[in-house]
Amino acid sequence: MTATAETLKAKDYKSDIRVVWCPGCGDYGVLNAVQNAFAALKLTIDNTVCVSGIGCSSRLPYFLKTYGFHSLHGRSLPVASGVKLANPNLEVVVFGGDGDLFSIGGGHFPHVARKNTDLTCVMMDNHVYGLTKGQASPTSTPGTVGTLTPFGTPDPAAVNPLAYSLTYGATFVAQGFSGDPKGLSQTVQQAISHKGFSFVNIISPCLTFNKVDTFDFFKDSFIDLPADHDKSNLVSALDKAVNPPAGKLYSGIFFETQRPTLVENLKKINQKAKADKNRDINTFIDEFKI
Amino acid sequence: MTATAETLKAKDYKSDIRVVWCPGCGDYGVLNAVQNAFAALKLTIDNTVCVSGIGCSSRLPYFLKTYGFHSLHGRSLPVASGVKLANPNLEVVVFGGDGDLFSIGGGHFPHVARKNTDLTCVMMDNHVYGLTKGQASPTSTPGTVGTLTPFGTPDPAAVNPLAYSLTYGATFVAQGFSGDPKGLSQTVQQAISHKGFSFVNIISPCLTFNKVDTFDFFKDSFIDLPADHDKSNLVSALDKAVNPPAGKLYSGIFFETQRPTLVENLKKINQKAKADKNRDINTFIDEFKI
Amino acid sequence: MSDLIIRIGGEGGEGIISAGDMVAEAACRSGLEVLTFKTFPAEIRGGYAMYQIRFSKDKILSEGTGFQVFCAFNQEALDKNKKELIPGTVLIYDFPGGDIEQEVKMDGVVTYPLPMSKIAKKDLDMYRAKNMVALGALSYMFDIAKEDLKELIRQKFGKKGQAVVDTNLKAIESGENYMKENYKKTDPYTMGLGNKTGKDVIIISGNEAAGLGAMIAGCNFLSAYPITPATEVANYMSSALPKRDGTLVQAEDEMASLAQVLGASYAGAKAMTSTSGPGLSLMQELLGYASMAELPCVIVDVQRGGPSTGLPTKHEQSDLFMAVHGGHGDASRIVLSAENVADAIDLAVDAFNLAEKYQIPVILLTDGSLGFRTESVARPDPKKYKIINRDRYKPNGSDKYLRYKLTENGISPMSQPGDPGGAYISTGLEHAESSAPSFTPEDHNRMLDKRFGKLKDVVDFYPAPEVQGEGQADVGVISWGSTLGTVREAVNMARKEGLKVKALHPKLVWPLQEKQILAFAATCKKILVPEVNKQGQFAEILRGKTGINPISYPIYGGLPFSPKQILEKIKEAM
Amino acid sequence: MSDLIIRIGGEGGEGIISAGDMVAEAACRSGLEVLTFKTFPAEIRGGYAMYQIRFSKDKILSEGTGFQVFCAFNQEALDKNKKELIPGTVLIYDFPGGDIEQEVKMDGVVTYPLPMSKIAKKDLDMYRAKNMVALGALSYMFDIAKEDLKELIRQKFGKKGQAVVDTNLKAIESGENYMKENYKKTDPYTMGLGNKTGKDVIIISGNEAAGLGAMIAGCNFLSAYPITPATEVANYMSSALPKRDGTLVQAEDEMASLAQVLGASYAGAKAMTSTSGPGLSLMQELLGYASMAELPCVIVDVQRGGPSTGLPTKHEQSDLFMAVHGGHGDASRIVLSAENVADAIDLAVDAFNLAEKYQIPVILLTDGSLGFRTESVARPDPKKYKIINRDRYKPNGSDKYLRYKLTENGISPMSQPGDPGGAYISTGLEHAESSAPSFTPEDHNRMLDKRFGKLKDVVDFYPAPEVQGEGQADVGVISWGSTLGTVREAVNMARKEGLKVKALHPKLVWPLQEKQILAFAATCKKILVPEVNKQGQFAEILRGKTGINPISYPIYGGLPFSPKQILEKIKEAM
Numbered sequence A, B: 001m002t003a004t005a006e007t008l009k010a011k012d013y014k015s016d017i018r019v020v021w022c023p024g025c026g027d028y029g030v031l032n033a034v035q036n037a038f039a040a041l042k043l044t045i046d047n048t049v050c051v052s053g054i055g056c057s058s059r060l061p062y063f064l065k066t067y068g069f070h071s072l073h074g075r076s077l078p079v080a081s082g083v084k085l086a087n088p089n090l091e092v093v094v095f096g097g098d099g100d101l102f103s104i105g106g107g108h109f110p111h112v113a114r115k116n117t118d119l120t121c122v123m124m125d126n127h128v129y130g131l132t133k134g135q136a137s138p139t140s141t142p143g144t145v146g147t148l149t150p151f152g153t154p155d156p157a158a159v160n161p162l163a164y165s166l167t168y169g170a171t172f173v174a175q176g177f178s179g180d181p182k183g184l185s186q187t188v189q190q191a192i193s194h195k196g197f198s199f200v201n202i203i204s205p206c207l208t209f210n211k212v213d214t215f216d217f218f219k220d221s222f223i224d225l226p227a228d229h230d231k232s233n234l235v236s237a238l239d240k241a242v243n244p245p246a247g248k249l250y251s252g253i254f255f256e257t258q259r260p261t262l263v264e265n266l267k268k269i270n271q272k273a274k275a276d277k278n279r280d281i282n283t284f285i286d287e288f289k290i
Numbered sequence C, D: 001m002s003d004l005i006i007r008i009g010g011e012g013g014e015g016i017i018s019a020g021d022m023v024a025e026a027a028c029r030s031g032l033e034v035l036t037f038k039t040f041p042a043e044i045r046g047g048y049a050m051y052q053i054r055f056s057k058d059k060i061l062s063e064g065t066g067f068q069v070f071c072a073f074n075q076e077a078l079d080k081n082k083k084e085l086i087p088g089t090v091l092i093y094d095f096p097g098g099d100i101e102q103e104v105k106m107d108g109v110v111t112y113p114l115p116m117s118k119i120a121k122k123d124l125d126m127y128r129a130k131n132m133v134a135l136g137a138l139s140y141m142f143d144i145a146k147e148d149l150k151e152l153i154r155q156k157f158g159k160k161g162q163a164v165v166d167t168n169l170k171a172i173e174s175g176e177n178y179m180k181e182n183y184k185k186t187d188p189y190t191m192g193l194g195n196k197t198g199k200d201v202i203i204i205s206g207n208e209a210a211g212l213g214a215m216i217a218g219c220n221f222l223s224a225y226p227i228t229p230a231t232e233v234a235n236y237m238s239s240a241l242p243k244r245d246g247t248l249v250q251a252e253d254e255m256a257s258l259a260q261v262l263g264a265s266y267a268g269a270k271a272m273t274s275t276s277g278p279g280l281s282l283m284q285e286l287l288g289y290a291s292m293a294e295l296p297c298v299i300v301d302v303q304r305g306g307p308s309t310g311l312p313t314k315h316e317q318s319d320l321f322m323a324v325h326g327g328h329g330d331a332s333r334i335v336l337s338a339e340n341v342a343d344a345i346d347l348a349v350d351a352f353n354l355a356e357k358y359q360i361p362v363i364l365l366t367d368g369s370l371g372f373r374t375e376s377v378a379r380p381d382p383k384k385y386k387i388i389n390r391d392r393y394k395p396n397g398s399d400k401y402l403r404y405k406l407t408e409n410g411i412s413p414m415s416q417p418g419d420p421g422g423a424y425i426s427t428g429l430e431h432a433e434s435s436a437p438s439f440t441p442e443d444h445n446r447m448l449d450k451r452f453g454k455l456k457d458v459v460d461f462y463p464a465p466e467v468q469g470e471g472q473a474d475v476g477v478i479s480w481g482s483t484l485g486t487v488r489e490a491v492n493m494a495r496k497e498g499l500k501v502k503a504l505h506p507k508l509v510w511p512l513q514e515k516q517i518l519a520f521a522a523t524c525k526k527i528l529v530p531e532v533n534k535q536g537q538f539a540e541i542l543r544g545k546t547g548i549n550p551i552s553y554p555i556y557g558g559l560p561f562s563p564k565q566i567l568e569k570i571k572e573a574m
């Protein structure tokens, strides 16, 4: 993280654009946790950029006072990469839904993660397409009934965002629950503080279109990762992601490691090339002299 | 697999279109292995469809006599799904390169795999973009020099096709070497015989544009998976995929399991809906009667 | 009274849509024609929602102009519609005790305050029933489907139990009684029963209609990705297709959906996808593939306000350029556009027929208002539709199969996997007749001529566009899509006023039926092209292809034309 | 002799390209102007490859018509070029001992058999040196850059050691000697030295030129996905950008590349991507976003044969429709098209200037032959370029920043992250001035008018298209892109013959500079629009926007026009 300090309270990050989520939507808890995390980290309004795709959850940047980029469905991660690479001094946080990041945007995730792009990605996982009114999403439980799957989805398996991001090479992977804004705020803070690509999966129920995976359903599902869990061991993190105890979900940090980041590696390339912002353009032209 | 038997020899699967690969290209070995596998499995010309994207490797279907679909860059998997779902009696095999399947096509792979779509996907992994003349690919070793990365790629990590496909939920995952056409033909046979989504990663060197990952480099790299490897254990398969012995690559079947396939699940849905091909169209119209 | 427009406005989620649907259906039962018009907020909750129903004893052509009656559920709705509350209109609004805090007095507007919130909360102890209170009042005051409404409630809510039926009926009656007790009707609007005899009618939305048409055409494969305002096409198909042993796939994105459709078509399915502008943008490369490989397929594009994410729930006809000219290279395709709900059924059938006959992608353009609106339409008679299937390859044992054989009309018999001797490679590369890649000038010339030559046939094969009005005219209107209905109504009005006005109603918008267009234009002094987009897209295409120089009349406020707007422009053009 | 065209043909991978490049560069050193033309097979190995070099003492306008000298490396090459071996041409071919097995005799064609394979294999023991043997023979026979060629070999191969230098020199001399010893020159073609004095020249390909122009304009970010024939733009930038502390990203696909470019532009970078048709198809949704959110960006589209994967290495100008009209909704954009290599430099600068000034996506169209061809061009003088940067928001402490503030000319000062008080949300939704989503008719109207209003300014701001020829004309030619050079040459030829012919050379192809086009058209009896695509795309756009009715002259064989082809069509049109 790269932003400079200020003395802002959580509420000072809130914009005056009307929040358009349904009353009771899990995303309120996320917004809350994010504001708190921003305040705790003393992020500045001017050097923070919140990027999102399309979906209920992707509206989040409008409700914050920082810079923001409400992009297209599925394109938040490459947009955010462009922002970060153009100005590595910015703190760039990506927000999105399970459909946005793992269905239409699923082709970008592996590459942004494996390149260890210096971003934080916060996903609001409601196991449904909220904005388009209730289709199954890639994280929906197999067999879920949605408007396009009246007989239940035919998919024998769902996307496991934790396992996916771990396999992709994310250097920080965590999970939280929007019903626990305090713990969540902590996790988001740690994710933002992490150098490299960090991913936080947040179970954030859609009370309007998902009548199965509700707050009540998840309320007692969350357990902390075992105290002896080795956060630096990828295979054991994968094991925890794939095999949680029956009916339970782990919250906390599954994996954390350090690897050179994309920004660092690009800097090294520019060093190799003897980068000079003010290099005379004539030297470029003269390469083509005969 | 669903095709009926015939008495064709390996060479009978070869079309008369000129093979356009460079002399010595690894893909010849793959073509060879595939012809042998088709013959061993007695696939028919008429009920087999080979689907591909764009790339040197994706030209493979032209060199076979079966039905084929040379689609667009990155789109082979959804095209193949369409073929299979429209006619589940067909044997559908997908061919492609590391760029085609894991870069531009990387958004489709997770979903085709997790749905356990009844396809076999054979990838020719040369760690480079062959057809476009030598750019780094997602499977290139970090730091690889390519035409777009004259100072080496800035990517700290590459795509691991085995780990990815395992995480996605492929129900059969194997690896082979184009320098071992016999073993390869065996593996491809098993993959095609597998019910559900099977993936075979084939190291198939590009001698023209990859001067590092050559035949010679790989010749002695391959070792069999340990005899005690548990093919049914996902986490241990992941471990083998992510942590091979230093300087070595495993060949053989990493993972194999049975799960309901997409075709089966769609069939169940149609049963629920009391499917009837000849249902009178008037019954549909009358649903809108007032 | 043979025609009445009632509009209801309020907050999204207040049950306006479901109430509207119910009265539309009831009216339809009572023998009236109905045509509804809805606007939603782009957000899930909150924001202004509107439902308008036009009732008539005769065929309805469009949403009409303004309304006679407006029912305001809250202050925002009242504010948004104030401009249209002109003398002679009626206002029913939630007062006192609701969101509107002041009594409303407007010159020449008949106002009936109705404390719907209060009644629902206090008398019925169910705030959600507010919409039913309003319905009861409206139905009573304007004599619309009173009995049918109650009957419908009994049927619809029957499975939810008697208690639910009773509350809803009670709510209806409360609204009715309040009006009865408090007002003496001072407005002239009253509908009465329509003509029930001999009517064989269905009520269906534009999106369902496109789906039903596809079912009639024999569609057995749909892959789609959800998107407003198109999702309902796939929603409908998701329950219809499995009943006929067809396949519906919810894809991971729009590229996957069209790719699956192409794979399915190659394998012999009659396959389609449905989407809106952003999705069609993503499909452009694959659309070019379909053209190159000559794969039959149908893409329904339910247009919305653009560009980019734009105005997802607003009305616009701005995807025409993309439908006709999108994608790289010279890619042949056919574009149809539907006028109304009945047309959406017919054109979906046409789309499949053209796709199969010419082995080409066919885009069917509709739009958000058409997709969402419901209409009473004559029950389609399956027998009236001729269904065309692709010309299939018949093995003759000796000749090698040539997938892209050059024939007189450019159509080459098509094999499908499983056909003995029919194996070939479907290809996006330029190719020889055999389907083998070929980049010679000769093959590129021949194959482009083949792919575009087919379009020459299409313009003759497809029914000529209808001409409305006869003889010479001062102004001839040419439009497309759902604007056609509005033009029809405007031209009727103009002709009633004795103006020399005609209209041409093309459904095939690409390729253009140039002969008929030029013939029509030759009978008009001026040509007027109204359409709902910024650039005057159809006008530019018309000019570009036919050389006629129309007056372009584009509007782009996210709403359809009213007949009056067009009538005025016609007069201005004279 | 002031002008000579030599063509070399053979199997891809035989060193034809590298040999051609070398002689082009050497000729350039010797003071000649050069313009090359290459065609590659779409496959990596095998297939016919061609390299043609036009030499002249004066400025070269196009690839020219046919050739004077053809050098055949194999039978396939000979066959492909037989039709163009007309009386008066010269043929040098690999015989005996090479792929060509029979001696060639053609009426009026001067033939010089040259056993290049044999010499390379037997005398030099290095088959790869075949191309150098041919070079030596060509350079000697037609007196082209003989000394400069050897000097160049010494320099180029110097770092590879003296042995390599020696072998190559020996190969050159073997070719030279064989010709000297066996033939007495019977053809008239001989070039001699060009004018070296006072020349400040570079030799550069069209793709590199677009990159160099971007560097001059101050581009500091490029994200691209490899694609033929555009990859070399990014290749060049991949070594240039890091030297200026810029960033090059190889993206996972074309959507990612444009998305990154938009993110970078938002953050303040001058950002671009380069691609070809299939990539631009995939970018259509994001292109609409750039228009909606008013983000400056440049997209270089190096066109190839389409549609679909099409003819990846062939020449075509068929992406114009997509560039102008692709994508859903009404999305404003600017499209430029380059005539030649020097123009590619200038127009890349213009593209950035327009993008920054108008905060709009700018597409720069070139094509495969232009991208791959090298030309000698006057060394660009950096001082002659005016560089425009976006109008930046200046915080004034009090007012809330309005990103999409409505201004006179539609251009709103732009903030970037880091600017205090400048925070806003870049959005693809329709919006109010503040950038908050808004779907009212008023805002949609205002914002569409803003986004399209900017285009009105562009046509006045951008230099008027050049008019070639004066007075009244029987035929006026209007074309675009690399066809312009060919038109220029054809019009020169026509005027030399005394024909009344003019031409207009637009570089800004969207929005159209209608005023100037109409003024030009008013001086011509007929307008002819030659272009390399099937549909006559520019002709249709011209007709659609200006109402003038040109003769459309589209060719679509995967090759550019020759001046002669256009001259003949001009005569036919008269």
Ligand SMILES: Cc1ncc(C[n+]2csc(CCOP(=O)(O)OP(=O)(O)O)c2C)c(N)n1
Pocket (backbone or CB within 6 Å): A054, A055, A056, A057, A058, A073, A096, A097, A098, A099, A100, A101, A124, A126, A128, A129, A130, A131, A132, A137, A206, C225, C226, C227, C228, C254, C278, C279, C282, C309
């Ligand atoms: C190209 C494109 N396709 C489809 C859509 C329609 N769409 C908007 S949001 C969305 C899915 C939203 O689901 P998710 O990302 O899980 O977000 P949520 O609303 O559940 O928070 C879809 C399909 C779109 N905007 N753009």
Ligand SMILES: Cc1ncc(C[n+]2csc(CCOP(=O)(O)OP(=O)(O)O)c2C)c(N)n1
Pocket (backbone or CB within 6 Å): B054, B055, B056, B057, B058, B073, B096, B097, B098, B099, B100, B101, B124, B126, B128, B129, B130, B131, B132, B137, B206, D225, D226, D227, D228, D254, D278, D279, D282, D309
């Ligand atoms: C949309 C699109 N973008 C880019 C390309 C150019 N292209 C063709 S093949 C290819 C990559 C090939 O690499 P890979 O898939 O690894 O196949 P290989 O040639 O190495 O076998 C690319 C980038 C294309 N054809 N289409």
Ligand code: SF4
Pocket (backbone or CB within 6 Å): A020, A021, A022, A024, A025, A026, A027, A056, A057, A126, A130, A131, A205, A206, A207, A208, A209, C044, C045
């Ligand atoms: S629809 Fe669901 S996800 Fe969207 S705002 Fe409402 S509760 Fe939240």
Ligand code: SF4
Pocket (backbone or CB within 6 Å): B020, B021, B022, B024, B025, B026, B027, B056, B057, B126, B130, B131, B205, B206, B207, B208, B209, D044, D045
């Ligand atoms: S370029 Fe590489 S991958 Fe392509 S054909 Fe040649 S050797 Fe094979």
Ligand SMILES: [Mg+2]
Pocket (backbone or CB within 6 Å): A055, A097, A098, A099, A124, A125, A126, A127, A128, A129, A130, A137
């Ligand atoms: Mg969701």
Ligand SMILES: [Mg+2]
Pocket (backbone or CB within 6 Å): B055, B097, B098, B099, B124, B125, B126, B127, B128, B129, B130, B137
């Ligand atoms: Mg590869």
